[in-house]
Amino acid sequence: MAHWLMKSEPESYSWADLERDGATEWDGVRNNAARLHLRAMQPGDEAFFYHSMSDKAVVGVMRVTRAAEPDPKAPDWVRVRVEPIRKLARPVTLAEIKAEPALAKMELIRQSRLSVAPVRDAEWVKVLKMADHPRK
């Protein structure tokens, strides 16, 4: 099972929106690298929900429930279906991630504009651990 990180501006679509909806089609991605990542997703994969811009923090964990399919509104692009699993005990901020040497190679850091990025297993576990401990 692979792990991912998916960004959304909370003013556009937030974790609270996802919890309210119960599931959503993750569409609107218009970057080729991100599209490749969407295509690589499999049902059962898990992804961090990251609030970009105003918040800059990982806020929740979601599950991919359907593999990539063409977006009916933009057939050259794809969408996946996701549902919320749980909100993190606390947000893990970008600043904390940047300050953590074990996370220095996260795609989130290396290519900040990429809106759909893979997360390595060790990074996934580390971020979850950070969420379960008080911020330093």
Next chain:
DNA sequence: GCCAACGTTGGC
């Protein structure tokens, strides 16, 4: 509000 990073477009 500014700017760096990155992608895309179009002139040559």
Next chain:
DNA sequence: GCCAACGTTGGC
């Protein structure tokens, strides 16, 4: 095919 110009994203 190169590269300057431009647009967008997203951090600061």
